[in-house]
Amino acid sequence: MSEKPERIVLAATGDLHVNDADANRYRDLFAEISEKADVLALTGDLTNFGRTREAENLAEDLRHCTIPVVAVLGNHDYECGQPEEVVRILQGAGVTVLDEQAVEIAGVGFAGVKGFVGGFDRAELGAFGEKAIKDIVDESLGEARKLENALRTLRTDRAVALLHYSPVAATVEGEPKEIWPFLGSSRLADAVDRFDNVRLVLHGHAHRGSYEGRTRRGIPVYNVAQFVLTEQFGKPYVLYEV
Template identity: 65%
Template sequence: MPSTETITIAAIGDLHVAENSTAPYREMFAEISRVADVLVLCGDLTNFGKTSEAEILAEDIQTSAIPVIGVLGNHDYECGQPEVVAEILHEAGMTVLDEQAIEIKGVGFAGVKGFMGGYGRGELAPFGEPIAKAFVDEAMNEARKLENGLRSLRTERSVAVLHYSPIIDTLEGEPIEIFQYLGSARLADAIDRFDHVKAVVHGHAHHGKYEGQTVRGVPVYNVAQFVVREQFKRPYALLEI
């Protein structure tokens, strides 16, 4: 019988661990372990995707007493070795969502980094130069991976985990000129195909708004720590699912 127990999710994005950091999130992860059932990290976990940065975060992750899951962000790709960053974090006990989904205490989690592309009439179409088509292909591929992950879940409740935003609402506060670089509506299209998605968390938009919703009405939370800190006077959000 499916679990109906409510669980508490602590979500934070944009940790930006630097190579000169010393246990930057250890105390926070210990605090979260006392108040939440799952810790969700929404990308930009490192500053430049360096091995040393990932290793520092990995040490803090190992101290978490609850499951840690999440996705990478664009900063984690900067050094051209996202697979190395993901492997270091995986070895520390974090489930890095991308081609897989996971169930914890009756709640499903599926996620991808996402990509740029824009929204509505500003959404870039796969037309013209090959490089423009390749750009759109990347956005579509991330949306496909998210859809496949959500489809694989057999839970009545699930959470979509992203770095880039699936909607415009949570970008309010950022310059409108860069909205198309902060996310893609294709991600929301994938999310709205599934009734079991009860919440979406993302980061990336440091100056955006905390809360919005998809066309179907799924709550979307921008948990970039800079946004969350302003909202709650702490760097992480707590969500009941």
């Protein structure tokens, strides 16, 4: 687009969990989304185990998407230990996979990271005790720093943050409370809240979670795992005006 529109339509979904046998599973869905939106955001767990064939199946379907696609990886995309290969295959299909960088599309900035575990608010895990605990906290802090750094590079007055793990407790409600610390971290919300241009935050991961929440500063957070969206809207994606 040569001119930057005042608003764009953003489609979002996540937790596709494409497997080895899933040829053409999402082809028609991506074609439909292309007719309704300007940009598609994918919030991780794009594959089921991070296998090469899974990524290739998804990439083939994404070639039927005629609008720009931005994405982050999820924990399932790391399972086989080759997230770089998943990224390479998806990039070959034209997907911008966000991690330490940001991108501007039609006047809207997109920054994203996978995120990590750690818990929320007063129940957030602290860096005390065994090295293994400190390593978890370091990883969580590192993901939040990457998100903050990526958002800082954007000069747009509208920005969207993409995550896999949740930044707030509200959107994991519905999941067993015992596993909430493994579904996200408030540190991600702290990073987002430092920026006035972030219009919304999208994440997945919590299949049985809730659709909507807010950061402490009031920035809207949406759980766009396809299972949540299907329950909420009767279809596996949602549209936003940004």
